[in-house]
Amino acid sequence: MRTRPTLTWTPTGVPAPRTTELDEVVRVLGRRGVVVLSGAGLSTESGIPDYRGTGGTLRQHSPMTYQEFVGSAESRRRYWARGHLGWAVVARARPNAGHRAVAALEAAGYVSGVITQNVDGLHQAAGATAVTELHGSLRRVVCLDCGRMSAREALDRRLRAANPHFHADATRLNPDGDVDLPERMVREFRLVACVACGSEALKPHVVFFGENVPRALVDQCYRMVDEAKAVLVLGSSLAVMSGLRFVRRAATAGKPVLIVNQGETRGDPLARARVDRPLGHALTELVARLGCALPEGVADPAAS
Template identity: 60%
Template sequence: MQEGPAPAPDVPSRLGQLADLVADGDVVVLSGAGLSTESGIPDYRGETGRRRRAKPMTYQTFIGSAEARRRYWARSYLGWRHIAQARPNAGHRAVAELQRRGLVTGIITQNVDGLHQAAGARDVIELHGGLDRVLCLGCGRRTPRRLLDERLRAANPGWVARVGEINPDGDAVLSDEEIRAFRVVDCADCGGVLKPDVVFFGENVPPARVRDCYALTERAGLLLVLGSSLAVMSGLRFVRHAHRNGIPVAIVNQGATRGDEYALLTLDAPLGPTLTALVAAL
């Protein structure tokens, strides 16, 4: 009788293999939205994403339409509070602890929520920027999001809206009528258009930031992907780069990813409990 393929190792076995890889140190983490879902922040492509029909704002739409900007800022005015109030979960704390122990030497995140830093991680490269900052497209000045929030509040006295659902980028679903009543403000210095300091869909990550991520990847002993489907090239390229350079890749995610074929090890499991167990095993 011809034997079938050997069964895949169970989760405890794979966790042990992952612990062995991480114990060697020089780990660079590449994290995605799946790491933050346990903090109550939904994603676009994972389980929470599949339950919604959200279409993220694109750079071209934002730049090309004043009405699109009004819609974005009205929805974000309410929705970003959900992001700002989120707290790090066990997965974020585990990554920070691995860095504290000297095992993780770099962190690249596709997330814009700042939760790695809130958990105590240092020198995090925010591949797609951060929602806690605002960029003027006219003069290039960056300012804290809380200052814009104060100005928007002053410009919209008495404006109330009923929030439906919250999207991953702090975008609250509102009615057209509520959006039309919202007033947008421009840069206080030059009157230019304000944009969140994040990379929208259809926008390129700044080249210098990409180069920093490539350089960090090249110095890694292990590239550890956490909570990313790697569906977009902005993250997948670093997995491919590691593979081309003979650097092992391990992926912990709920569900398959576009990078699985390049990985030495994959683990389909919840991030918080798995990373907590990983820290305990080291």
């Protein structure tokens, strides 16, 4: 039996021209077996800001590092005071058309899996199942002393009970799930202890700045890239090696790299196609051209 040759591509080191057309993305996805690498730009249309986009908060906000968090109880108090109010905003966030489109592409077999740098859980809320959370999830909490894992909702209930009068305007969310607060309010905030061991060293189950992604998880993502036919980057600047390494892995193996993002990315020299468009509009068009449909209840943003 004759087998179809595998199409490979060698990056030139010169970025492909930026375009608003999806023709090359449609063609490559039509071969199926594509891994999605998603970043914060995919969730901005759900009201969760990014760090490095045009409105990125790194310009006004310095996120807490892992070293700060583990270094003192006061740093943990500061994080949880701000994160307690920010969680209400994260918990209300709903998947947008981009998340739903990725779920539809997975259900139809065009996407074999999703590696997400996001910690908001919106891919799963949209219906995607083969999701690997590279940086963890704000929806889980881990005790740094005994390792017990618990749901963020449970911790939120306990923090509300311990701080019944702790209220502030939490309309401006930071990407790491917290809000800015005056030190006076931080000092008044009461922490709660791990229900298993009594330690107050509770941490959201996410990778902080200055913290490493577990090696086993990195290897799992490498395997996903190795088994894929191409990588589709959605809403990531690829500014840090955490995500860029998977793009480099694919390009080194001669697999097409496709990028849909608003603005330039660090992976542009490795890309076969660079589409510069809002994610919701672009992915809605993509699923339509591939004969998929967004799940019910999600409006077509192009029609608004």
